Amino acid sequence: QHYFIQSNLRMASLKHIFAPLPVTVRGENVHLQTDPKHEKLLYCGGPAVVVRDLKNPLICYTYTEHSKTPTAACFAPSGFYVCSGDAGGKVKIWDTTQETHLCKCEFDVLGGAIKDICWSPDSNRILVVGSGRNQRTHCFMWDSGTSCGSLANHSKDVNAVAHSPARPFRAATASEDFSVRFHTGVPYKCDKIFDHHSNFVNSVRYSPTGANFCSVSSDRKALLYDGKTGELVGEFKDGETAHKGGIMAVSYSPDGAQLMTASADKTVKLWDVEENKCVTTIAMGQELNDQQLGCLWAGDYKVSVSLSGCFNYLDFSSHEIVKVINGHQKSVETMEISGKDIVTTSFDGRAAVWDSTSGDANYLHAACHKNKVTATKILGDSLVSVDIDNKVLRTSLSTGNAGKSASVPSNAASLSVHQASGIEVYACDDQLVSMKNGDTIHSMKIDYTPNGSAISPCGTILAVGAKEDHKIYLYDFDIGTGSIAPKSSQPNVINLSSPCTEITFSPDGAFLAGAMCGRNVTLIDAQNSFKPIVTCVSANSKTLTCSFSHDSKFLALAGIDSNILIFNVTQPMDSPIKILRAHPLATINKVRWLNSQEGNKYTIASTGSDFQVRIHEVEI
Numbered sequence: 001q002h003y004f005i006q007s008n009l010r011m012a013s014l015k016h017i018f019a020p021l022p023v024t025v026r027g028e029n030v031h032l033q034t035d036p037k038h039e040k041l042l043y044c045g046g047p048a049v050v051v052r053d054l055k056n057p058l059i060c061y062t063y064t065e066h067s068k069t070p071t072a073a074c075f076a077p078s079g080f081y082v083c084s085g086d087a088g089g090k091v092k093i094w095d096t097t098q099e100t101h102l103c104k105c106e107f108d109v110l111g112g113a114i115k116d117i118c119w120s121p122d123s124n125r126i127l128v129v130g131s132g133r134n135q136r137t138h139c140f141m142w143d144s145g146t147s148c149g150s151l152a153n154h155s156k157d158v159n160a161v162a163h164s165p166a167r168p169f170r171a172a173t174a175s176e177d178f179s180v181r182f183h184t185g186v187p188y189k190c191d192k193i194f195d196h197h198s199n200f201v202n203s204v205r206y207s208p209t210g211a212n213f214c215s216v217s218s219d220r221k222a223l224l225y226d227g228k229t230g231e232l233v234g235e236f237k238d239g240e241t242a243h244k245g246g247i248m249a250v251s252y253s254p255d256g257a258q259l260m261t262a263s264a265d266k267t268v269k270l271w272d273v274e275e276n277k278c279v280t281t282i283a284m285g286q287e288l289n290d291q292q293l294g295c296l297w298a299g300d301y302k303v304s305v306s307l308s309g310c311f312n313y314l315d316f317s318s319h320e321i322v323k324v325i326n327g328h329q330k331s332v333e334t335m336e337i338s339g340k341d342i343v344t345t346s347f348d349g350r351a352a353v354w355d356s357t358s359g360d361a362n363y364l365h366a367a368c369h370k371n372k373v374t375a376t377k378i379l380g381d382s383l384v385s386v387d388i389d390n391k392v393l394r395t396s397l398s399t400g401n402a403g404k405s406a407s408v409p410s411n412a413a414s415l416s417v418h419q420a421s422g423i424e425v426y427a428c429d430d431q432l433v434s435m436k437n438g439d440t441i442h443s444m445k446i447d448y449t450p451n452g453s454a455i456s457p458c459g460t461i462l463a464v465g466a467k468e469d470h471k472i473y474l475y476d477f478d479i480g481t482g483s484i485a486p487k488s489s490q491p492n493v494i495n496l497s498s499p500c501t502e503i504t505f506s507p508d509g510a511f512l513a514g515a516m517c518g519r520n521v522t523l524i525d526a527q528n529s530f531k532p533i534v535t536c537v538s539a540n541s542k543t544l545t546c547s548f549s550h551d552s553k554f555l556a557l558a559g560i561d562s563n564i565l566i567f568n569v570t571q572p573m574d575s576p577i578k579i580l581r582a583h584p585l586a587t588i589n590k591v592r593w594l595n596s597q598e599g600n601k602y603t604i605a606s607t608g609s610d611f612q613v614r615i616h617e618v619e620i
Contacts, residue, residue, distance in 0.1 A: 011619040012579045015603070018359050019052055019060045020045035020611030021309030021327040022294070027218075027264070029159065029202045029248040030294030030305045031072060031116050035096075036079045038254065038299030041311075044070040046329070046611040047586065049084045051096070054301045057311075057325050058359035063094060063101050064584045064610065071130070074117040076142075083126050083142070085114030091128060093142055107145040109138040118163045118171075125186070127151065129158035129173055137161070137173060139188050149188030152181040162206045162213055164227055172213050172225070174201035180215045180223075182230030192230045196223055203249045207256035212273065214259060218246035222261055224276065236261075236271050238278040243267065249304075251297040260316075262292035262304045270316045280316045326352060326361040332607035334376040335590040336383070338397055342594075342605050343383055344613060345373040351383065353397060354613060356594055356605070366402035367395035375415035377424070384424055386412045392426075394438065404438030414453045414502075416462070421479035427453040427464050432475075434482035441482040448473075452502045456526065457509040461487070465500035465514060472496065472503065472514065472522075474530065491530055496522060501544050501559075506552040511569050513555050515543035521557060523569060535572035539565060549593045549602060554620065556604055558588035564606060566618060579616060586610035 022030050022043050033042040034054070041052045045062075049070045053059035063070075066086040073084035075096070081104065085091045089110035094103045112131035119126055125148050127139045136158045137151035151161075154175035164170040169185040180201055182192040199219035206213040212227045220241035224234040236242045245265030252259045258279065262268050270280040284290045284306065294305035302314040311325035330347035337343070342354040349369030352361045369387040376385045382403060383395045390411060394403030410429040417424050423441070426433045427450035434442040451467035459479035465472050472494040474487040486492055498518030505512055505526065512530065514522035519541065523533040543559035548569075558564045562583050567576035582588060586608040594603040594615075604616045 012577065013617050014614060015617045016058060016359055016615040017060050017062060018354055018361070018613035018615075019050045019057070019062065019327065020048065021311070021325075021329050022305060023329050024293055024305070024307050024309050026291065026307060027246070028293065031160070031203070031249070032251075032294050032296035032303065032305065033074050034296060034298035035075045036077055038301070040075075041296065041298070041303065042073050042075060042082065044073055044084070048610055048612070049073045049082065051082075054298060054303070061099075061101070062610075062612070064586070065092065065094070065103060066090070072114045072117045074119060076119050076123040077121050078123040081123070081142070083117050083119065085109075085117055085128060085130070087113040089114060089130065089132065091117070091126070093126075105143060105145065107140065109140065110135060112136075112157075115158065116160045118161050120163055120169060120186075121165050121167070127161045127163060127171055127188075129161045131157040136175075139185075149183075149185050150190075151183055151188055152190035152193070154179065154181070159201060160203045160205075162204045164206050164210045165208055166210050168228065170210075170227060170230070172204045172206070172215070172230070174204040174215050176200045178217075180204060180225075182225070194225075194230075194232060196232060197221060199246070202247065205250050205252060205259075207252050207273070208254055209256040211256060214250050214252075216242075216247035216250045216261055220245065220247060220263075222247055222250065222271070224273070234276045236276050236278070238269065238281070242278075243269065245291075248292060249294045251295045253297050254299060260295050260297055260302060262295035264291045264293075266290040266292065268292055268295060268304050268314060280319060282314055282316065282319055282321070284312065284321070326363055328352065328611050331589065331609040331611060332613060333589055334373055334385075335592055335605060335607045335613070336376055336378045337592050337594060337605070338378045339595065341397070342592075342613060343376065343378065343397065344607055345369070345376055345385060346611070347372050349373055349387060351385065351395070356596075356603075356615065364395050364397075364400055366400060367393050369393065374412055377415050377417045379417045379419065379422060379424065384415065384417065386415055386426065392435070392438075406435060406438045406440070408433055409443075413450050413467070416453045416455045418455045418459045418479055421459060421482075423479060423482045425453060425455060425462060425477075425482075425484070432462070432464065432484050434484060436482060442484060444484045446473075452500050452514065454503045454505050454512070456505050457507060461526075463503055463505070463512055465503050467499050470496045470499055472500065472512075494524060494530055494532070501542070502546055504546055504548060506548040506569070507550055508552040510552060511548070511555075513546050513548065513569070515546040515557050515559065517542050521555075521565075523555070523572060533569075533572050535567065536574075537565060537567050537572070537576045539563070545588065545590045547592045550595055550597070554602070556591050556593065558582065558591040558606060560587045562586055562588060562608075564588065564591060564604065564616070566604075566620070568620075577618065577620065579618070582606055582616065583608035583610050583612065583614060586612075
């Protein structure tokens with residue numbers, strides 16, 4: 001995917017998307033869908049609708065045009081369109097065949113969040129269910145929005161809807177009013193109401209053959225119905241009930257002979273449909289996050305979703321989890337580069353290490369904070385992180401083991417490190433604190449609120465940005481003792497046009513740059529009395545992050561306008577490259593250069609409020 005860029009015949013392209021995981025809530029199911037060829041996985045992940053390749057999950061694309069959080073999505077049987085719905089009750093039908101994914105139609109169908117969507121087998125009609133004050137179900141023609149019947153209006157939220165795969169048209173809905181309702185069509189109308197469940201009915205799905213459909217509930221029951229008449233024909237049991245906990249999801253095999261169920265009892269079970277008998281049980285773990293909230297059987301792939309949001313690829317013949325897809329469920333707040341690995345933390349404190357080539361992620365459990373992480377840095381082989389509770393963690397990237405933890409006296413707005421000496425400097429609300437190996441070795445009171453800091457590569461200068469008085473303060477720094485003192489020679493203060501949000505030295509120490517609350521960019525000659533350098537670079541709005549390339553030639557900036565700016569610091573009056581919509585409709589929280597370079601091609605990683613990590617390739 002190539003971007004629209006403002007440059008002199010330069011090329012920028014989106015190389016990879018490390019997609020978000022579905023946002024999960026305990027006790028609520030996650031609906032997974034697939035395309036007609038059973039090659040794609042479709043789900044909602046934060047502010048985006050995500051389509052991932054089942055064979056290679058690194059291959060994916062996202063749809064981010066909903067004004068409110070997407071909550072449900074479904075492929076049309078033709079495969080040409082997806083219908084996705086959001087928390088405001090609006091649906092959008094958009095194209096899957098082009099990179100732009102143009103929206104064909106959009107309709108307001110419910111007064112609350114949409115929970116599930118399905119299409120009729122001829123790809124002409126759409127059935128939508130969810131929450132609302134008066135109307136919780138709706139069926140309409142996809143191209144005009146014209147009603148094509150009336151689904152039964154349950155007394156409580158409707159969690160799922162399923163349509164028969166062929167004529168005669170039949171549909172089933174499952175609700176929190178404990179009922180399953182069977183509908184005939186077209187036009188659609190309620191034909192039967194079943195009250196066999198005694199708790200929320202979480203999911204209902206039709207067999208690919210249309211012979212039957214199954215409903216699962218929090219009452220631990222899985223019931224089987226005739227696909228044409230809707231009559232109850234059986235119940236799946238493994239003991240007294242199907243599972244020992246609430247059943248959250250069900251999915252049929254492609255031939256309809258078997259189905260799988262996912263449960264809050266932390267198991268996934270395989271069932272024989274004809275005999276209503278359990279064939280295989282896979283235990284997913286013992287932790288709370290091992291509860292299973294969703295499942296999908298697509299071709300040869302059997303996938304489940306844990307409460308942690310992770311996707312589990314299952315092999316029922318060996319009773320094993322063959323692959324786990326990790327990622328983030330919240331806004332990705334920090335990012336650092338360690339060799340070919342990308343280390344990120346999200347708003348919920350989750351820390352992950354990504355392989356920049358394969359897109360595989362592993363969690364750093366020892367580095368997982370309980371609250372938002374405000375700053376991270378790579379120091380040697382360790383990730384140093386500090387959160388809003390003032391807790392500092394050090395975690396080995398090679399072993400994943402925790403090092404010595406510590407705490408800072410007040411909120412740390414930024415963290416800077418000096419690699420050779422192993423010293424960390426925390427810019428706290430009212431003081432600067434130096435640490436080494438988890439011990440405080442120096443502190444100095446300040447009379448301003450810091451907002452960004454950086455240590456020069458040589459280790460003699462500490463630069464600290466002020467949040468309120470539009471200045472960068474310079475300090476003499478001793479890498480032997482970690483002591484900090486106001487810079488003895490002039491200048492020791494750099495005046496700015498607006499407060500900085502992040503500051504950084506170039507790797508060769510020649511430049512000091514800052515992302516700004518204003519539209520201007522701060523670039524300072526660190527080898528010539530810290531004199532400002534005039535540039536023609538300006539952003540559309542506030543920038544939040546900046547980073548130098550490893551060869552110190554280029555500076556990248558990004559912020560709330562979703563664009564990335566790149567310019568040559570040795571030729572500051574040249575027009576910058578602007579990668580437009582690098583994170584569509586999202587704030588970019590961090591941008592960093594990867595160490596890989598091929599000729600004049602550079603690689604940049606960015607993270608944003610869309611829960612994604614994106615890899616961009618720029619030819620400069």
